Amino acid sequence: MDIIQILLNGIVLGSLYACIAIGFSLVWGVLNIINMLHGSFIILGGYLAFFAWQYSGVNPVFLLPIIAALLFGLGYLLQYFFINKVVMSPVLTTLTLTFGLDMILYNLMTVFFTATPRRVTLDLGTINLGDMYLPVDRLMGMGLALFLTALLFLVMRASKIGRAIVAVRMDRQAATLMGIRVNNVYAITFGIGAFMAGAAGVIFSMVFPITTNLTGTFLGKAFVICVIGGLGSVPGALIGGIALGLIESFAGYTIGPQNATTVGFVLMLFLLIVRPTGLVGVKGYE
Amino acid sequence: MKITLKKRLTVAAAAMAMTMAGSVGLASADDDVLVIGAPLALTGGLADEGKKQQDVWKLWLDKINAAGGIDVAGKKMQVKFVEYDYQTDGKRAGQLAEKLINDDGVDVIMAPFGSGHTKIIAAVAERYQVPMLACVASSVSVYDQGFKYLFGTLAPNTGMTESMVEFFKEKKPDLKKVAVYGRDDVFPKAMATALSKSAETGGLDVVYNELYAVGTMDHSAAISAIKSADPDWVYMTGYTQDLILGRKQLADMGVTAPIVTMVTGPAYREYTEGLGDLADGVTSSTWWHHSTAYTDAVGPWSTTADFYADFTAAYKSDPDYVSASCAAAADVLVNAVQVAGSKDKQAVRDALAATDILTFYGPIDFGENGMNQGREMPIIQVQGEEIKVLYPASIANAEMKMIK
Incomplete structure (x- = not known):
């Protein structure tokens, strides 16, 4: 019975991990930007959900679209006015810029919200199936994660903006010649990344205590998941997240929680050597 | 090339001369100002704890300033804090401690939160022979390095676990199995290790004994294993966010142990706020609780109640042991300067070593290794909206309740 519980733990945790990584993977895969702001975006979404819930008493699930849209706006503006200026530079330049922006956002959050851990104390209980x-x-977080992943997948596949994003990723010059406003597409892509981070933050505010201390932990997880799952593919983040959730869950149970996170990093290193595209990544995106 | 080098040397010599003149001037001009250096974690992982230290020292300093300073050898001496944010980065903490000593010429250093960072700064203070007071470091490993200038107001954390095992055995005579789960970090690890040792010595069966890595986001695997072991008592250590998540997951995964202890969770208000009803019944041990009632204390607060009243008026929240211990450390420092009759570092150090006083926080009497020996540490429990003291009997205000 323990094995089934561990398996379920791993899948549920993995889905939450996927929430962390989807936006990060999209921005990295399409814009070739390692977005160091991602962890802070998640925490910002969590804080907004917490304070909105505390103030209004409205269940954060209903606030999710508003908060995610706010994050989209923030992401769009940051990309349009700052990151677009250096988007064609080597990846280290954009990494440094987002690192600097992250320090500003992180410290602003610490000043305004303090680092006190906060949690939306809506304890929804547990479904008990035998043992x-x-x-x-x-479970709700998992459902939302799957829904958002499917939504993003559909947007990328079937919508005009999704095709424009893919076109810009494939060939920026050709896309420009076809009349696509590249800077706008970049900003929308970064905005979608922030949207997904904000949505993840809202979900997390009900599951985990939210504190600025966790921004680095989220960012680290996003890295590992993207490498395991592969860049440039929406399902890659989901598969990477679930894989990491299962690995940590089984490792934590069998060899102890002290070593569980290490196992995830070891797997990441192994995959970087033998399969740089990740489990389902697209070649050329590694 | 030669000219350039000569010029450079001249400029460097001039700069050095100016610096030396500046520091001499500073030292002589500031003889009647006691300068306290404090590297604080105002951002980063320990920002919350760093802020608590900053807040309580501001409150303390306001009180001292309102009295016109401190009386030393028949004269009034002013007190000043120089603080830097070390961003919860141990290496930076060490560098800033050097800066405080060399550039700011501080007379004494107040250590930041936690045994790990205190250890780093203690080495710097010892090298420069600057007295240092640690108000939030309780791991014996910090103090057993033979340092002469380090003094700590918290009592050794190992003492807490033995009395807790005995107390719980008395309250629950059929107590048999304990699960210990701690964060792999200096203080939480020391507590987890001490508890498992005390439990074994006390005849309990330690059915689960594991550490979790710093940065662990989820405890479901460990809690599944704890559930299988079916303990009567779950003892978890870690930082507040770990403990909030741990308590929630214990409930989510159906662990129904009648005793759940989290160190130092319930000692912090944010723990109970972050958990709501789930915090009810959780026990903890702490170094201080505001329901203790010391009177005739030295320092700006002569009773625990005075401190509590000032603190709650200023910050609209209850002070925890961090605030109390850090304010008491400042009282101890002032007492030592008064006894020494000057701020001479060696004299202050000797006066600190001989300290045996009562503060609003409790008695302070530094032992051979510099740790406070004069403390009897309370066991507390969340009961409804309140924190109740269960032990020691002299300050207990409630009976222990088992979690149903």
């Missing part, structure tokens, strides 16, 4: 326990908030 197995499934926390409802985590």
Whole structure:
């Protein structure tokens, strides 16, 4: 029975991990920007959800579209006015810029919200199946993660903006010649990344205590998941997230929680050597 | 090339001369100002704890300034804090401690939060022979390095675990199995290790004993294993965010141990706020609780109640042991300067070593290794909206309740 519980733990945790990584993977894969702001975006979404809930009493799930849209706006503006200026530079330049922007955002959050851990205390209970326990908030998070992943997948495949994003990623010059406003597409892509981070933050505010201390942890997870799953593919983030969730869950149970996170990093190193595209990544995006 | 080098040397010599003149001037001009240096974690992982130290020292300093300073050898001496944010980066903490000593000419250093960073700064203070007071470091490993200039107001954390095991055995005579789960970090690890040792010595069966890595985002794997072991008592250590998540996951995964102890979770208000009803029944040990009632204390607050009243008026929240211990450390420092009759570092150090006083926080009497020996540490429990003291009997205000 323990094995099934561990398996379920891993899948649910993995889906939450996927939430962290989807936006990060999109921005890295399409814009070739390693967005160091991503962890802070998630925490900002979580804080907005917490304070909105505390102030209005409205369940954060209903606030998710508004908060995610706010994050989209922030991401769009940051890309349009700052990052677009250096988007054609080597990846180290954009990394440094987003690192600097992250320091500003991180410290602003610490000043305004303090680093006190906060959690939306809507304890929704647990579904009990015999000896197995499934926390409802985590299941809800998993459902939302799957929904958002599917939504992004559809947007990328079937919508005009999705095709424009893919076109810009494939050949910026050709896309410009076809009349696509490249700077706008970049800003929208970065905005979608921030949207997904904001949505993840709202979900996390019900599951994890939110504090600025966690920005680095989220960013680290996003890295590992993208390398495991592969860049440039929306399902890659989902598969990478679930893979990491399962690995940590089984490693934590069998060889102890002290070593569980290390196992994830070891797998990342292994994949970087033998399969740089990740499990389902697209060649050329590694 | 030669000219350039000569010029450079001249400029460097001039700069050095100016610096030396400046520091001499500073030292002589500031004889009647006691300068306290404090590297604080105002951003980064320990920002919350760093802010608590900053806040309580501001409150303390306002109180001192309102009295016109401190009386030393028949004269009034002013007190000044120089603070830097070390961004929760241990290496930077060490560098800033050097800056405080060399550039700012501080007379004494107040250590930041946590045993790990205190250890780093203690080495710097010892090298320069600057007295240092540590108000939030309780791991014996910080103090057993033979340092002569380091003094700590918290009592050794190992003492907490033995009394807790005995107390819980008395309250729950059929207590048999304990699960210990701690963060792999200096203080939480020391507490987890001490508890498992005390439990074994006390005849309990330690059915789970693991550490989790710093940066662990989820505890479900460990809690599944704890559930399988079916303990009567779960003892978890870590930082507040770890403990909030841990308590929630214990409930989510159906762990129904009648005793859940989290160190130092319930000692912090944010822990109970972050958990709501789930915090009810959780026990902890702490170094201080505001329901203690010391009177005739030295320093600006002569009773625990006075400190509590000033603190709650200023910050609209209850002070925890961090605030109390750090304010008491400042009281101890002032007392030592008064006893020494000057701010001479060696004399202040000797006066600190001989300290045996009562503060609003409790008695302070530094042992051979510089740790405070004069403390009897309370066991507390969340009961409804309140924190109740269960032990020691002299300050207990409630009976222990088992979690149902």
